[in-house]
Amino acid sequence: MVALSEMKIGQEAEVQSFMDSDIKCYSARFGIEEGQVVRCIAKPGAIVLQKNTQEIAIGKKLCKEIRVRVI
Amino acid sequence: MQVQKSNADLQDKENLKIVLAGNPNVGKSVVFNKITGTYAEISNYSGTTLDNIEVKTEIGKFIDTPGIFSLGDYNEEEIIARQIITQADVIVNIVNALSLDRDLFLTQQLIDLGLPMLLVLNQIDEAEKRGINVNIESLTKELGIPVFPTIAIKNQGIQELKENLHNAQKGLKGSYIAESLKDKELSLKNILENELSTENRESLYVERRKRVNEITSKTLTIEDKFNLSSFIGQALLNPFVGFGALVLVMYMLYQVVGVYIAGEVVDFLENQIIVEKYIPWVTGLVNNVSLPSWLNTILVGEFGLLTMTIQYVFGLLMPLIIGFYFFMSLLEDSGYLPRLAVLTDRFLSKLGLNGKAIIPIILGFGCVTMAVITTRLLGSSRERTIASTILCLTIPCSAQIGLILGILAALGSFKLWMLYLATIVITLIVTGTVLNKILAGKSTPLIIDLPPMRVPIIKNVIDKTFCKTNHFLLEATPLFFLGALIISVLELTNSLKSIYNFFSPLTVTLLNLPKETANIFIMGLIRRDFSAAGLSDMIGMGDKAAILTPDQTLVSLVVITLFVPCIATVIVLFKERGYKEASLIWLGSITMAFAVGGILAAILSVLPV
Numbered sequence: 001m002v003a004l005s006e007m008k009i010g011q012e013a014e015v016q017s018f019m020d021s022d023i024k025c026y027s028a029r030f031g032i033e034e035g036q037v038v039r040c041i042a043k044p045g046a047i048v049l050q051k052n053t054q055e056i057a058i059g060k061k062l063c064k065e066i067r068v069r070v071i
Numbered sequence: 072m073q074v075q076k077s078n079a080d081l082q083d084k085e086n087l088k089i090v091l092a093g094n095p096n097v098g099k100s101v102v103f104n105k106i107t108g109t110y111a112e113i114s115n116y117s118g119t120t121l122d123n124i125e126v127k128t129e130i131g132k133f134i135d136t137p138g139i140f141s142l143g144d145y146n147e148e149e150i151i152a153r154q155i156i157t158q159a160d161v162i163v164n165i166v167n168a169l170s171l172d173r174d175l176f177l178t179q180q181l182i183d184l185g186l187p188m189l190l191v192l193n194q195i196d197e198a199e200k201r202g203i204n205v206n207i208e209s210l211t212k213e214l215g216i217p218v219f220p221t222i223a224i225k226n227q228g229i230q231e232l233k234e235n236l237h238n239a240q241k242g243l244k245g246s247y248i249a250e251s252l253k254d255k256e257l258s259l260k261n262i263l264e265n266e267l268s269t270e271n272r273e274s275l276y277v278e279r280r281k282r283v284n285e286i287t288s289k290t291l292t293i294e295d296k297f298n299l300s301s302f303i304g305q306a307l308l309n310p311f312v313g314f315g316a317l318v319l320v321m322y323m324l325y326q327v328v329g330v331y332i333a334g335e336v337v338d339f340l341e342n343q344i345i346v347e348k349y350i351p352w353v354t355g356l357v358n359n360v361s362l363p364s365w366l367n368t369i370l371v372g373e374f375g376l377l378t379m380t381i382q383y384v385f386g387l388l389m390p391l392i393i394g395f396y397f398f399m400s401l402l403e404d405s406g407y408l409p410r411l412a413v414l415t416d417r418f419l420s421k422l423g424l425n426g427k428a429i430i431p432i433i434l435g436f437g438c439v440t441m442a443v444i445t446t447r448l449l450g451s452s453r454e455r456t457i458a459s460t461i462l463c464l465t466i467p468c469s470a471q472i473g474l475i476l477g478i479l480a481a482l483g484s485f486k487l488w489m490l491y492l493a494t495i496v497i498t499l500i501v502t503g504t505v506l507n508k509i510l511a512g513k514s515t516p517l518i519i520d521l522p523p524m525r526v527p528i529i530k531n532v533i534d535k536t537f538c539k540t541n542h543f544l545l546e547a548t549p550l551f552f553l554g555a556l557i558i559s560v561l562e563l564t565n566s567l568k569s570i571y572n573f574f575s576p577l578t579v580t581l582l583n584l585p586k587e588t589a590n591i592f593i594m595g596l597i598r599r600d601f602s603a604a605g606l607s608d609m610i611g612m613g614d615k616a617a618i619l620t621p622d623q624t625l626v627s628l629v630v631i632t633l634f635v636p637c638i639a640t641v642i643v644l645f646k647e648r649g650y651k652e653a654s655l656i657w658l659g660s661i662t663m664a665f666a667v668g669g670i671l672a673a674i675l676s677v678l679p680v
Binding site for chain 2: 021022024025026027028029030031033041042044045046048052053054055056057058059060061062
């Protein structure tokens with residue numbers, strides 16, 4: 001398991017856990033939840049994830065609070 | 072709070088309260104505009120609607136609400152939206168077919184309220200292009216409410232929606248609510264997330280997500296398709312491409328607004344029409360009526376209400392802001408701004424903001440007053456303070472930037488242009504860094520949804536340009552009249568010279584400028600673009616001779632950019648940030664303007680351009 005911020009462009013990963021409940025709830029609003037498979041499509045400081053056709057950018061600090069398993 | 076209403080009520084009820092609700096940037100305002108035939112501003116980024124907008128029609132009262140992800144109390148938009156949603160007779164929930172699994176999270180929460188509801192599945196054309204297929208029949212069955220596929224921007228599906236508003240249904244509530252909460256209580260308080268413990272909220276969210284995933288697994292299929300918009304969108308996330316695009320946009324803006332409009336168009340309108348034809352005509356007309364000489368001076372004197380004010384507003388500023396707003400509207404509708412937010416996140420986080428703050432900053436180049444309101448989309452009060460200060464201090468608004476571009480183009484010096492930009496950017500960085508250090512608390516992290524890149528629809532761009540220009544003229548013209556009147560009265564009472572002398576330690580000694588420049592700072596107290604218009608006269612852009620050297624012009628440009636925001640912005644600032652903070656920002660702007668101008672003047676006296 002690594003932090004979301006460790007993902008490289010083109011990699012896919014499954015979201016494993018969130019460091020705190022608020023971040024978990026906030027991410028759920030955007031459709032990011034445990035078990036969700038996401039793909040890193042860009043990394044210009046923030047990380048840009050693709051989930052189906054939706055693109056979501058997450059700031060670097062927040063990425064450190066989300067654990068993923070690279071597929 | 073009573074929210075249960077039966078469908079039969081709707082058939083008999085006149086003046087239905089129909090509330091449009093949905094996630095940000097799904098097309099609520101487009102649907103609102105098409106149904107009501109009015110114009111609520113629309114753009115291709117989250118947070119265009121920040122307040123409820125109401126319009127009465129024959130069918131009922133339609134209310135457009137800000138885009139939200141949930142009916143909680145995470146931010147001000149959620150609180151504003153939920154107040155009105157819980158009072159609705161009918162909820163029209165708009166979802167984007169491109170992000171259905173995300174949007175249904177709110178849909179399920181709205182259904183749980185137990186109010187009659189309709190679902191508008193918007194942008195089905197875009198979804199099809201990207202290989203997303205939604206089974207409408209199955210979705211209707213799963214949610215228990217009527218579903219209307221639409222392409223709102225092309226008016227497709229809107230008529231059918233209008234004809235079926237009375238057929239709204241209460242949907243299928245999630246059985247999970249009672250099971251997932253410790254107290255087993257299915258109450259409105261729980262649905263609205265009022266006083267929910269973090270543990271209960273998390274549990275509720277997980278269960279609601281499960282229910283949404285169940286619905287999408289039965290209704291949604293996605294094929295992998297190449298899509299040009301997606302390709303361009305991803306390319307713009309590369310810092311070289313993204314910032315390269317920004318430089319290109321700024322260069323085009325400079326060429327179109329600064330060189331062409333401020334040069335050719337303004338020369339035609341201001342000089343050939345207003346100065347050569349209108350002013351002699353109106354002066355003759357007023358002179359023919361025997362008015363007292365003071366009134367004559369106020370009406371058609373050097374700072375006359377019918378001469379200088381008309382010349383500035385219609386000859387100089389109007390063409391500039393039309394050009395500027397047209398450009399800004401293209402940018403807003405393309406989907407580029409949220410990508411710029413991602414690219415600038417790292418830089419802005421050093422100023423105590425996150426990438427989202429680039430949206431009010433860019434909008435500030437259009438109108439700082441509106442931009443200060445837009446800071447509401449930022450996650451904390453601390454960020455709103457920093458962003459509002461940066462906006463009021465360093466961001467010139469549309470009319471002012473049009474004039475600044477025109478003045479710099481008229482001087483024709485690239486070095487001056489770079490020095491001006493460098494001074495403003497350094498001031499912005501220093502201000503943000505200092506505020507980030509001294510203000511208590513932490514800033515919120517960035518999490519933002521990126522809309523698809525789109526070719527702007529020219530009708531919307533024109534409508535928006537017209538709407539904003541109209542707003543500008545209505546807001547600015549009375550203030551320009553007020554400013555001109557004050558200066559004329561000062562001149563008539565011979566106070567202007569005393570003021571010049573009073574301010575000469577600042578203007579002459581500190582800034583190394585002629586003492587008449589006090590005039591442009593008085594104008595700047597009313598509106599900053601008014602002072603830029605005065606400055607354009609002093610460098611000889613109008614019909615008067617130039618009295619400023621290029622170095623002095625640069626110092627003046629920097630001071631009037633950093634100088635106090637216009638009266639309308641100050642009013643909004645007091646409302647948004649409170650009396651104490653707004654006063655500090657206002658006084659701080661004056662101090663910073665003269666301090667930075669003084670430092671620049673000192674440097675230029677040793678190292679002239």
